[in-house]
Amino acid sequence: MSPMIYTLYGFAIFFFVFWCGIWFLHILAISYGKIKLHRKVSLLPRETPLPSVSILKPLMGVDPNLAQNLETFFTLNYPVYELLFCIEDKNDPAIAIVNSLMEKYPLVDAHLFLGGSVVGVNPKINNMQPGYEAAKYEYIMISDSGIRMKDDTLLDMVQHMTEKVGLVHQMPFTCDRDGFAATFEKIFFGTVQSRIYLTADLAGINCHTGMSCLMRKNVLIEMGGIQIFGCYLAEDFFMAKAFTDYGWKMTISSQPAMQNCGTCNITSFQARLTRWAKLRQAMVPSMILLEPLSECMVVGGFASWAVNMLFHWDSLVFYLVHILLWFLSDWILLSVVQNGSLPFNKFDFVVGWVFREFSGPYLFLHALWNPAIRWRARVYKLAWGGVAYEIAPKIKS
Known part of the structure; x- marks a missing residue:
């Protein structure tokens, strides 16, 4: 055979093996999800008291669900914790919501910090810095504004903070909400995102998103505080990397992070995915x-060509079977993550799943073509390695 034929066979073997590896990840994610997620927690008597927790809540602006999301933090079933609300703009309407909740729950240890501190380009770090400096407890929790808590969520996270673990984070998911955009978000977080997150946690790979995470304060102090991550936009990734570099393990808790933003539309969510x-x-x-290459339609196409080259199987039949099996495995994984009946019917799932699978490669290419990152009213550019710098001033409304 000619060198070209050998090369083609080499590519065919690579794509077939890669395809098999992707299916191995599907099986791992479903199996690990059934074992790891939604385990019951209980506040049993302990030899030592539960550690106290300082919860940082960076806020900016108001959405229709903000008040009810924040209220779930005032009703946590946990012995000792404090709430540290951080708002950069002193005219932000979120201030009124925080003040009303603090008046409604006067026995909850809660404080409001205004103005932020400029320690880098990352606006979230700048916003949280005053609250972080005032945090008085041994564990630090960072929780985004759109997160809704169950009364035992914090307990679940703390119980995963074992002797060798320095960071516990929640796997992103969403609350049940109405509309196609909400369906699309739930399908994304319950399929492709969960598959990556679960297999990464099982393998000990850094896949941390900082929307809801619990960290050891003494380790953060040893690193230099959260301000040392202010030069990155993806501060969550580099926080997790720093913990592992210092010899600590990280893990996900059994309860996913329940995102419950009241503003939900396809355009803003796709912009988030692109970022x-x-x-x-x-x-x-x-x-x-x-x-x-890990996208359903892309890897399926390459694998279909590969099996035709290697085994002379019908490419079209293989491709259709591949899509059907991927669809079914995603339905199973989403059901595992949901831990109950889905809030939409099978037709809605088909439409949302197809839209996700065809839009995924496009969004990735769009991100590759235009690397500048727009975050709210600011625009940033990333250097290789993740260090960010602002390329446009803040736009005043």
């Missing part, structure tokens, strides 16, 4: 090749 893709491309350049 995440840009961050991944800058921080982990190998994802430029691996991520698009």
Whole structure:
């Protein structure tokens, strides 16, 4: 055979093995999800008291669900914790909501910090810095504004903070909400995102998102505080990396992070996905090749060509069976993550799943083509390695 034929066979073997590896990840995610997620927690008597927790809540603006989301933090079933609300703009309407909740729950240890501190380009770190400096307890929790808590969520997270663990984070998911955009979000977080998150946690790979995480304060102090991560936009990734570099393990808790933003539309969510893709491309350049290859439609196409080359199987039949099996495995994984009946019917799932699978590669290519990151009213550029710098001033409304 000619060298070209050998080369084609080499590519065919690679794509077939890669395809098999992707299916191994599907099986791992479903199996690990059933074992790891939604385990019951109880506040049993302990030899030592539960550690106290300082909860940082960076806020900016108001959405329709903000008040009810924040209220779930005032009703946590946990012995000792404090709430540290951080708001950069002193005219932010979220201030009124926080003040009303503090008046409604006067026995909860809660404080409001206004103005922020400029310690880097990351607006979230700048916003949280005053609250972090005032935190008085041994564990620090960072929780985004759109997170809704169950009364035992904090207990669940703390119970995962074992002797060798320095960081506990929640796997992103969403509350049940109405509309196609909410369905699309739940499908994304319950399928492709959960598959990556669960397999990464099982393998000990850094896949941390900072929307809801619990950390040891003494380790943060040893690192230099949260301000040392102010030069990054993806501060969550580099926080997790720093913990592992210091010899600590990290793990996900059994309860997913329940995002419950009251403003939900396809355009803003796709912009969010594009921003995440840009961050991944800058921080982990190998994802430029691996991520698009792991998409259902892309890897299925390459695998269909490969099996025709290697085994003379019908490419079209193989491709259709591949899509059907992927669809079914995603339905199973989403059901595992949901831990109950889904808030939409099978037709809605089909439409949302197809839209996600076809839009995923496009959003990734769009992120690759235009690497500048727009975050609220600011625009940033990332250097290789993840260090960010602002390329446009804040736009005043």
